[in-house]
């Protein structure tokens with residue numbers, strides 16, 4: 001499926017978000033600006049592009065595992081939600097959960113974007129809900145062990 005993408009002024013000749021392997025689920029997104037993330041910092045980083053998703057799709061901004069697990073650099077609102085009707089610049093909210101400052105350079109791939117289907121519903125208000133085995137048990141209700 002083709003999706004219109006707009007390169008903004010700050011993107012110049014930067015690479016567009018792209019799939020890095022044949023069956024990658026996410027497109028890696030490069031930063032359009034340098035940014036220094038001190039430990040504990042949250043920064044919103046430009047990507048230099050905007051897009052027009054069709055109404056039946058959303059985009060999710062997720063961390064890159066290597067950055068997150070090795071260095072504590074992760075997406076603070078993961079997964080970030082890009083609505084189909086959003087036409088502004090896609091921005092990436094990063095947080096440094098590590099112990100060292102982390103320098104991001106323009107062009108470095110800082111997060112990934114997954115395109116996903118959207119299901120919208122219509123509420124049907126009711127006085128009672130259909131019974132299930134679980135009922136209202138949650139938050140560890142099924143225990144921690146195996147099935148035995």
Ligand SMILES: O=c1ccn([C@H]2C[C@H](O)[C@@H](COP(=O)(O)OP(=O)(O)OP(=O)(O)O)O2)c(=O)[nH]1
Nearest residue numbers: 061077080081082083084086089090091092093
């Ligand atoms: O990581 C993100 C998350 C969101 N957005 C943009 C696209 C999205 O459509 C819009 C609103 O995001 P969201 O609904 O998550 O934020 P909100 O705090 O509810 O803002 P709003 O009141 O504008 O919906 O911000 C980004 O660029 N990056």
Ligand SMILES: [Mg+2]
Nearest residue numbers: 081082083086
């Ligand atoms: Mg919102």
